[in-house]
Amino acid sequence: MNICTWNIRGLNEPLKANEVRRFLNNHSIHVVALLETRVRLGNKEKVQKRFGGVWTWFCNYPHSPKGRIWVGWRTADVDLQILSSSSQNVHCWIHTKDHRFSSFFTAVYGLHSVGHRQALWDELNHLSTSSSASPWLVAGDFNSILYSGDRINGNAVSNAETRDFNQCISDCDLNELHSTGWFFSWSSKGTDDPRVCSRIDRAFGNMKWMDSFSELSTKYLNPSLSDHSPIIIPCITNPSSGGRPFKFLNYLADHSSFESIMGECWNREDRGRPMAQIWFKLNRVKHKLKVLHKEEFSHTAEKIEYYRSELDNLQTQMRSDNSPHLLSTEKELICNLRKWLAIEEQALKQKSRVQWVKVGDSNHQFFYSAMKERFCINKVHLLHGDGGVEITDLTEIQSKIIDFYKQLLGSAASSLPGLDVPTIRNGNVLSSDSRALLCLPVTVG
Template sequence: MVVFGYFGILGSFTLILIKHSQYIHLEAVHLSTNSHMLITMVYGFNFGTARKSLWDGLNLISSSATKPWIIMGDFNVVRSPDERLGPNPPSLQDIRDFNDCILSNSLTDIRSLGSDFSWTNKHEGTTRTWARLDRALVNLYWIQTYSTSSAEYLPPGVSDHSPVEVKLDLNSAPPKTGFQFLNCWISHPSFLDTVSKSWSTGNIYGTHMYCLMEKLKKLKGDLKHLHSLHFANLISRVSECRIKLQNCQEAIMMSPLDTDLLNEEQVLLAQFKKLKQAELSALNQRAKITHIRLDDCSTKYFYDRIAERHHCNYISQITDAQGVVHDTDTGVGAAFTSYYTQLLGTPRDRTDLDPDILASGRCLPSSEVQGLTKPIYRE
């Protein structure tokens, strides 16, 4: 586990690359793992016009940053009005400049823990102001390399700023992603048959809820098999189909009247469109981006957005009901299991309902029973 704040990194060697009035840019090498990372420590000026050189400097660094890069410190500006609480609203132009720098360099906020605000003027009464001036931003190389990293905002103590502590586990495996139903499966001819066979095979006994869960568990395995046969490695399959199509079309140029080649081109065109549509559908669903067209070839951008979403959704730390903090994958999983076990209960023997006792109580008249059991029609 590596922990570092504004002023140092444990167990590493650092080399200062750039000194600027608003930031220090350096490269760090973790000695035990030989992991290289770029770190920029920021202290932004108070006025928006003076911060222009900060944004220009970050743009310049980003243009050549091909390693994991983190930018952290006091930027003296917020990203939205919601990040400031107090009598004086933030400058919208300053917010716009900050966000333009972040978006143009494909940066994102690292997953954070602790307070929503990192600074306060500590005034009394209605003049008290809170703001999120301190933050840690990372590039896509960082997310791909340190997917479980996080920043924690600690109590400020006597300072008006909260210390920001970044943690990353250099030896941890990337977090596993859960099962996700992909909409592109529905378009496959064998989808309905796969679902029907999976749902009807096997005798499952128990409560209705138990039977439903067991059927869904089996269906999940069958859908994974369908995915592995027809939808796995879509990027490489799309690329291979594109090459075959290009080779076929080049051959047609040499023999434009060859009916076999013309028929092969039609087959490959249909196959390519189907694979490309499935790929873009999966990207759309996983990245939560809707403006994808069939002719859009910027697939790296969408896979980067997927990695960013996985990073933001990963739960690296949780506090249980007893106040114990769990910050390992095993500990977080055990805390969730314990909570829902207590919430939902555990299996135990129970006595079946006695129909005579039920019949002796108040019952609905037959007219109301018929109304409740009538078929439902869509209108």
Template sequence: MKIGVWNIRGIHQTPKQIELVKLIKDLSIHLFGVLETKCNDTYFADFVRRRLPSWEFTHNFSRVKGGRIGIFWDPVFITVDTLEIEEQCISLRVACKVTSSIVVVTVVYGFNSLVKRRTLWDSLLRIGSAINEPWMVLGDFNSVLSAADRVRGRVVRPYDYKDFLSCVTALGLTDLPSAGCRYTWSNNNIWAKLDRVMVNHGWLAANFWSSVNFLAPSLSDHSPAVASIFAEPMVKRASFKFFNMWTSHPSFSDIVRAAWNIAVEGTAQFKLVTKLKHLKKDLITLNKAHFSHILERAQAASDALKQAQIESDAAPGLFSSDYLSGLRNTAVLLQQAAASFVAQNKSAVFSRE
């Protein structure tokens, strides 16, 4: 599941609409919060219906003039229940249809006034104390969280961020691991981190594999934030590779024959694919049992043969001829397999170059 937020500074401009929709589609975002829309509820509804057909939406336009927060989502992937709509935040319960995960998401757009933002902190404290689910709080807080969050401009005093810091500390919120822009707002003279994606202890306890990317601001002065949330790490599976050394094993032909003799019903293509899948599984098992770490195995077999020969020389008759022949045959087989493995890898490297 992917969740985005962006202070777009006006959704009524066509270039920004195009940029926003492209961002959502290119990154496969499932829920998106747009801040400072600068439009009314009719225009916002029309925008969603035109640009993102079948998507659902909510907003806080009835609570504050000027359209501060609009949120839309794809109902194919997620189910959304609106919990609270306030002047500076909207809270949703979001259920992912793919992973069955349920989280609470609060999209924030803080007022410019330090005094007026205090109602936002009060709202977050109330919401946070009332929920037990994993909770994500994201958006434009219009406040830094420390003096290090601003470069140039007037000096940041503790008074400027103490209310925000107290709220975050009380709720146990922490920033998601992030990439991209360090400072999320700039007027090309001052840089500041005003936009954040934070989560509570319940989120961390759920062991979601989540992170956020703060992208270049593009047509706005704020960076879009795109949070990726997965129930488990996205591990790229290694592609299957056939190793010629497998053919040297005495059971190789039997393994291939057994996979090819499996009774499969269906089209010729389906039969072929099914048998190849079975063969792939059996070859992986063969590799793990006899050829994994082949270079080390070959060296160990060679060392075992030499050690037995030395001991046999010191005490003739200590080992039977069959035992010594078995060690020799194993060493030869593994050395040949190791040589084949090295040659095949060198050939692959050469072909890539």
């Protein structure tokens, strides 16, 4: 499941339309926002037929006579509902038919002047209030830069150019998605020398998006026949290969084998630094307690129902037969039922405590969301190896980075020559006054 936004700079030429169709097929695009199509309403159906019958299209012709924004989706795989549209954005709800992905999506094509874009910022602010409860993706050509370093050559970046865009991103609580590939998404293809390049095509997600899809990374690809880079946003994460996190439940400590397990795991000698030794000991304890829980305490609900049923049947039988062996059996069943009810109660208490922390302490949620966002930004999702081959395997990426720095720093020297102190002393040195000046405390102003 991939979403794509691309300012294709005109779509009337059959060759360009065929190239865009090939691109969508080759990159398995399921939802696409084509911007600046320059196709008039009368030619719309003719151009759309070149993409094939698998695509359904929505165009914002009521707001723009040249169809500035086309949103297309593959109906066999995706259900898409248009919620609103304007001259600068199309807002919709996307839901895949395999139920693996659902999200709000806003395709953006900003107008070219600061004043005209003000309506776009107001519209995004309005949409943010209705989209905050679900993942929300905002992507496209904003025709505005966000930071001073987003343009090289051309006119100098002024604060007025970036102020409104920055304020909108802050008010909507959006975060830019991690990206790979081209940094500058647009470049002048005329006679400009040097060529002007800027980053005006972007993809953002709200906090729900970052929580759900923090591992995903957008790709800025080569612009091909356009002067803008297409942005591909993968929207389905690979299932994690790791197991469930370990939780220590208090009733494990009451088991008769608990002390022997702790003694066996903790008293074994380990090599390495003290913290490494502790990690090995805790890891052994975790695996042993998992086995103990699986063998002794798993399927608590089923065991409670079993003992309840057995006790009920026995007490029904005791109405006509009150023999001593039935009394002892009843006592044993009640003891077992109490045991498993106590275990279930401890587990529920720990779950409720976790739920209380989750609901009651919103600062934790904010902190971990911020950490997840930072982790997403700093993580290396993709490298280009020799010959431009894409490397996405994390182990191979780590190996490539280590090899790069080994080559950069060189091999270890067998010996390090010492400094020639007389030569150093005979060279340029600071005067005593300069040395004293450098040692003064740092002051403001």
